Amino acid sequence: MAEELPNVEAAPAPKPEPPVAIAPEAVVTEPAVAADMPLLRIEAVVKKFGIFRAVDRLSLDIKAGEFFALLGPSGCGKTTLLRMLAGFETPDEGRILLDGKDIAQVLPHQRPVNMMFQNYALFPHLSVHDNIAFGLKRAGMARSEIDSRVAELVALVKLDGLGKRKPDQLSGGQKQRVALARSLARRPKVLLLDEPLAALDKKLRESTQLELMELQRRLGMTFIIVTHDQEEAMTVASRIGVMDAGRLDQVATPRELYEAPASRWIAEFVGDINIFEGQVESREAGRLAISTRDAGTVIVAEPRAPITRTVVSVAIRPEKVKLSRRGPVSDAVNAHAINRLEGTVTDVGYLGGLTVYKVKLDTGAVVRSSMANTARLDIDAYSAGQRVVAWFTPDDCLVLEQ
Amino acid sequence: MSARRTFTRPARLAAIAPYLWMVLFFLVPFGFVLKISLSQTAIAQPPYLPVFDLAAGAGAIKAAFAALSLDNFRLLVSDDLYVLSYLRSLVVAAVSTSVLLLIGYPVAYGMARLPRRWQSVTMMLVIVPFWTSFLIRIYAWINILQHDGLLNQVLLALHLVSAPVVWLSTDSAMYLGIVYSYLPFMILPLYATLAKMEPALLEAAADLGASPRTAFWQVTFPLSLPGVGAGALLCFIPIVGEFVIPDLLAGSSSMMIGQTLWLEFFTNKDWPVASAAAVVLLVLLLAPLVLYDRLQRRQLEGAR
Known part of the structure; x- marks a missing residue:
């Protein structure tokens, strides 16, 4: 089997899709250079x-x-x-x-081109071997060659010893593997x-x-x-x-x-995110001040693409919102905590690796924060009803125009 | 414990009911027929001997048992008339079933590929002939096929023939009648298997390089085999015993076993020979019946 390594380095950043302004025809006209x-x-x-x-x-x-x-x-x-x-x-x-x-x-x-179907679409009347060999037979491959290719694929998807089974004698995971092997067979x-x-x-x-x-x-x-x-x-x-x-x-x-x-x-479709709507108030030294109803004035790093609208959304992922107890705060917090929101923990969702907190701000809005449980004992944990400060850095904020 | 018992008793009765039905309406009558087939013809009422008379006592019944014989079965084997009738029945059933399959499969296939809404309409069209009595439909065919019937008039009008063709009382007319009458029994089981086939399977076949024709023979057809089997047996078994259609549409030169049976029973009043013929017919059909039962069971298991 060809062991060529594909170039899997990250593709260059695509030009951000223009909002709605550009006529769809304009997208097509890139000349095809061979x-x-x-x-x-x-x-x-x-x-x-x-x-x-x-x-x-x-x-x-x-x-x-x-x-x-x-x-x-x-x-x-x-x-x-x-x-x-x-x-x-x-x-x-x-x-x-x-x-x-x-x-x-x-x-x-x-x-x-081959396809692996959602419900696998395995041929119920054919064995695992014959399902995988189906496409090879259509290609007119010699029987001995088919057998060796099927054996190779069966090993590749770890189905050894199941070649004679019919699809309804397989578990869901095994069916999935047969479907994968069958779709790979024709390379x-x-x-x-x-x-x-x-x-x-x-x-x-x-x-x-x-x-x-x-x-x-x-x-x-x-x-x-x-x-x-x-x-x-x-x-x-x-x-x-x-x-x-x-x-x-x-x-x-x-x-x-x-x-x-x-x-x-x-932003909302991919992962969880906190969003505050607001207006750009001022900009200086690469920072924007955005006044929001729910979180007061939020300082954010100015995005590379210039902001054209005044009404924007500030978005911040829960894991970038840190919680601290009130009172004297550490130096780290002082250094970064330009955005500090006070509130009360209302919900604690323990997920094992991390804990998701819901904090009801004094403005009435709810902010979600997720913190990695890096210690086995619950020294860093917060409980419902506790007063906390939710803080985040300007660099962790996103400014979204639509 | 008692709650469980009250729950299982009706369930057990329900399980027994079909067997009870079989015993009452199949096994007991078959016992009568079998007994008559072992008796001798007599000019009496009933027209055979011996007659079991329970009132006559044990000795008489023993004598009656002793009087039973296999003579009628020997007659069936020795006389060409019966052997030829059986053979003709099997041939007619085999040919008809093949023709039915050739016509029914494309129809069922087409139905299964129609949009859902049209599937129920075509299903209706297949079933609608059942709303008219079977006999009336066969008489209608006699009308169409007779000397000055519709078929000959059309053929003459189109100048396809110069003189009326003899259709009625031929094997062609009989085959036409059989195929016409049994077509729904072929189409329905075929349609049932074809309609429940996952369309993704054909897409998968195409994706793996199968042309539509190859996809049909490699995927659709093998997967429809239970339907083919069910349809074929559902037609073959009753056609072997068919009486009305050959009697009304075929010529009188050769007979199917159903006609021979009728003749023995009503014309010759030879109940014992007729019964023997019926018993042999049942034995002949036992093999395809068992096959059909097995297919049905496999299909039920597949559906689970």
């Missing part, structure tokens, strides 16, 4: 069901060797997009270029995974995510996964495209997506 042509280029693709636009002038480049995740709520069009890549749906407009060739109208059985240029882990329980899902990543790295194949689970997308993918209402709202690395979401919607 030299740095991506493996897969989706160009202004539209798919309509009746008058509903499931995918709406969507463009996206995916490089060879990437593990790309399409993330979005149900009904956002991510599965439709994946089905267009597989060939089960035909785009109404736009082009899908694979290796520079337009495959938008190519029938599914003639595409060098597709792109492997499409439609919610591949949705049917597994949490523990198994997490270990399978790691296996999937390792597999992708080892095979150097291009994977595109569709999921509504943002943790799953962040875990496995090197790049994530967040979809909503048929469009890509942001394409970024997991870290960028989490730490620099392009919009309030994405």
Whole structure:
């Protein structure tokens, strides 16, 4: 098997999607230069069901060797997009270029692309071996070659000894592996995974995510996964495209997506976040003062992209909100605690590795703070009813315009 | 403990009910038929001997048992008439079932792929002939097929034939009647298996490089085999014993076993031979019946 290592270094930061101003036509006009042509280029693709636009002038480049995740709520069009890549749906407009060739109208059985189906779609009348061999037989491969390739795949997905079983004699996790092996058998240029882990329980899902990543790295194949689970997308993918209402709202690395979401919607969709609405009051020395109703005046670092509106949202992730007891505070707190909010702990959610606190501020608003439980004994823990100071640094705040 | 008992008693009765039904309406009548098949013809009322007379005492019953014989079965084997009737029945049933499969499969397949709304409409169309009496529908075919019937008139009008064709009282007419009458019994089980097939399986086949034709033969067809089996047996078994359609539409040169039975029973008044013929027919059909039962059971298990 080819042991080429894919280039998995983080993709360059994509230009932030312009809010709404630019006409969609403008997105398309990048000239296709053969030299740095991506493996897969989706160009202004539209798919309509009746008058509903499931995918709406969507463009996206995916490089060879990437593990790309399409993330979005149900009904956002991510599965439709994946089905267009597989060939089960035909785009109404736009082009899908694979290796520079337009495959938008190519029938599914003639595409060098394979898909792992959400409910696995294993052939119930065929054994594990025959399920995996199905695509190889269609390719007209010799029997001996098929057998050795199937044996290789069975070992790869750790299904040794189960070759003769029928799908209904397998557990959920085993079925998932058969589906994976079957979709890998033809060594597709792109492997499409439609919610591949949705049917597994949490523990198994997490270990399978790691296996999937390792597999992708080892095979150097291009994977595109569709999921509504943002943790799953962040875990496995090197790049994530967040979809909503048929469009890509942001394409970024997991870290960028989490730490620099392009919009309030994405900030709230990906992970947990505290949001205070307010107005820009003043700016000096790279800092903005934003007056909010819920948290008073919040000092934030000025974002790189200039702020054009006066009404903005200040957003801060719970793990960046620290809690301290009232009274004399440590030097560390003094040095950074430009933003200090006083309140009372109302809820304590102990999750093992971390504890999530809800603090009701004196203004009436609620702030969530999550703190890692770094000590076994509860010296640092707070309890409901306790008065605390919630504080955070200007650098940890995000300013979102929409 | 007592609560459990009151719960299980109706349940146990419910489990026994089908067996009770079988014993009362199948096993007991079959016992009568079997007994008659071992008797001798007699000009009497009933037209066979011996007759068990429980009032006559144990000795008489013992004598009656001694009088039973396998003569009628020997007659069935020795006379060509019966052997040929059985053979013809099996051939007619096999040919009809094949034709039914060839017509029924594409129809069921088409139905299963229609949008949901249209599926129930076509289902209705398949079932609607049942609203008219079976006999009336067969008489309607006689009307259509007769010398100056609709079929000949159309053919003449289209100048496809120059003189009326003889349709009625031919094997073609009989096959037409059988296929027409049994088509719903073929379509419905086929449709049931095809409709519940996951569409994703065909997508998976296409994804793995199977053309639509290959996908059909590699995935759809093998998965529909339980439906094919159920439909085929559901048609084959009753067609073997079919009496009305061959009697009304086929010629009189050769008979199916149902007709032979009728003849023995009502024309010749030879109840014992007729009973023997019926017993043999049942034994002949036992193999496909057991097969059908097994398929049904496997399908039930698969559904669980």
